[in-house]
Amino acid sequence: MQDINIKITDRDGVTHDIVAPTDMAMNLMEVVRSYELAPEGTIGVCGGMAMCASCQCYVKSNHQLPEMSDDEDAMLAEAFDVEDNSRLGCQIQMTPELNGLEVELAPES
Amino acid sequence: MITTDILIIGAGPTGLFTVFEAGLLKLKCHLIDALPQAGGQCSEIYPKKPIYDIPAYPEILAGDLTDKLMEQIKQFEPGFTLGERADTLEKQDDGTFIVTTNKGTKHHAKVVAIAGGLGSFEPRKPKLDNIAKFEDKGVEYIIKEPEFYRNKNVVIAGGGDSALDWSIFLSDVAKSVTLVHRRNEFRGALDSVEKVQELKDANKIALITPAEITGILGEDKVTGLTIQKKGQEAFTIDTDHFIPLFGLSPKLGPLGNWGLEIEKNAIKVNNALDYQTNIPGVYAIGDVNTYPGKLKLILCGFHEATLMCQSAFQRIFPDKKYVMKYTTVGGVEGFDGTKKEAPKAVVKAIQ
Numbered sequence: 001m002q003d004i005n006i007k008i009t010d011r012d013g014v015t016h017d018i019v020a021p022t023d024m025a026m027n028l029m030e031v032v033r034s035y036e037l038a039p040e041g042t043i044g045v046c047g048g049m050a051m052c053a054s055c056q057c058y059v060k061s062n063h064q065l066p067e068m069s070d071d072e073d074a075m076l077a078e079a080f081d082v083e084d085n086s087r088l089g090c091q092i093q094m095t096p097e098l099n100g101l102e103v104e105l106a107p108e109s
Numbered sequence: 110m111i112t113t114d115i116l117i118i119g120a121g122p123t124g125l126f127t128v129f130e131a132g133l134l135k136l137k138c139h140l141i142d143a144l145p146q147a148g149g150q151c152s153e154i155y156p157k158k159p160i161y162d163i164p165a166y167p168e169i170l171a172g173d174l175t176d177k178l179m180e181q182i183k184q185f186e187p188g189f190t191l192g193e194r195a196d197t198l199e200k201q202d203d204g205t206f207i208v209t210t211n212k213g214t215k216h217h218a219k220v221v222a223i224a225g226g227l228g229s230f231e232p233r234k235p236k237l238d239n240i241a242k243f244e245d246k247g248v249e250y251i252i253k254e255p256e257f258y259r260n261k262n263v264v265i266a267g268g269g270d271s272a273l274d275w276s277i278f279l280s281d282v283a284k285s286v287t288l289v290h291r292r293n294e295f296r297g298a299l300d301s302v303e304k305v306q307e308l309k310d311a312n313k314i315a316l317i318t319p320a321e322i323t324g325i326l327g328e329d330k331v332t333g334l335t336i337q338k339k340g341q342e343a344f345t346i347d348t349d350h351f352i353p354l355f356g357l358s359p360k361l362g363p364l365g366n367w368g369l370e371i372e373k374n375a376i377k378v379n380n381a382l383d384y385q386t387n388i389p390g391v392y393a394i395g396d397v398n399t400y401p402g403k404l405k406l407i408l409c410g411f412h413e414a415t416l417m418c419q420s421a422f423q424r425i426f427p428d429k430k431y432v433m434k435y436t437t438v439g440g441v442e443g444f445d446g447t448k449k450e451a452p453k454a455v456v457k458a459i460q
């Protein structure tokens with residue numbers, strides 16, 4: 001298994017180069033939390049069930065991402081600051097294909 | 110003034126189980142929660158989702174876990190102050206505490222146990238420039254009294270269960286109900302979606318989708334809204350009330366000003382001993398606390414609640430001798446006069 005390199009821009013606009021494991025069943029929200037790129041309690045509030053949108057992010061690179069589930073789609077329909085490239089971090093698993101992924105965290109709401 | 114032995118702030122699983130452990134020690138509990146029902150996140154965010162790591166339950170729905178906990182603590186007759194947020198903590202000269210809610214309800218307790226999870230649930234407010242100015246002047250995030258909307262024009266925004274359910278309910282009360290959602294699709298119980306369709310066909314609910322509210326109009330109260338339908342020009346509609354229902358998000362809130370040591374949005378406690386905070390007599394248990402190696406799991410909250418109650422007992426009765434008793438041995442004696450106990454073995458000679 002390999003680690004992948006991803007770029008995450010936090011809510012203060014600072015971009016971090018992060019190494020994320022692909023063999024730990026981690027999703028993007030969990031990567032953000034493990035690197036403490038957003039304060040505890042402001043991200044991953046529902047624990048990763050696509051039920052709170054606190055891990056919303058904007059995908060800046062052209063990666064082929066896993067298709068959106070109905071749950072994620074419906075949650076984004078109720079979230080704020082949603083753009084065409086919005087996704088929920090908790091629904092994006094870290095896989096080797098996502099090497100080079102660039103995302104920006106959406107504002108806290 | 111409500112008086113109790115242990116005042117529990119937060120009626121999630123950890124807070125509820127505290128009532129049981131305290132009850133075994135003959136300590137009475139009262140719970141405060143900002144939500145209108147017990148269960149915390151389990152009932153507010155994911156009642157229909159399964160949990161797999163509650164010991165002895167291979168699978169249990171979060172809502173069922175809440176129901177079971179309520180049943181387990183019933184005989185200890187806990188008091189509840191629901192729908193109110195604990196706002197201030199005042200330590201008295203005798204070492205007891207008075208906690209006052211945002212609605213002014215006062216609680217007097219010997220010990221305070223904060224089981225507040227990620228904080229109290231606050232409504233998520235849409236980002237409209239002047240929305241704060243109209244709060245309680247036509248903008249309401251929570252419907253407290255449906256009669257308030259009788260013969261009024263109401264616009265509800267949102268796409269979940271509460272938006273659907275309130276649209277249905279108010280269609281019988283208000284002069285007009287308009288439901289605005291960013292999508293044509295709604296996420297809610299099938300019954301509710303179908304009912305809204307029915308009411309729409311009967312012209313009892315006006316549906317504007319896919320659309321967003323982009324502005325609030327009015328001088329000293331709401332008189333109208335600007336609505337932007339996807340791909341079309343914005344238009345305005347007249348209304349008396351705007352009710353955005355976009356769910357709730359937890360905020361640590363006033364707890365942060367109680368003089369507690371806070372680290373990473375959680376309350377630091379002494380996990381080597383009893384989960385007490387830097388204020389003696391105030392404990393923090395469950396997801397709201399932090400210590401080296403902390404895991405935010407319901408089962409860890411149960412353990413913390415158990416140890417915390419032992420410490421609370423010693424604080425309240427410093428001179429009493431106490432030994433821990435297994436419930437199988439000692440049974441469970443409720444404050445309501447009930448007693449559960451293991452059936453006695455039958456001793457009978459065989460002739």
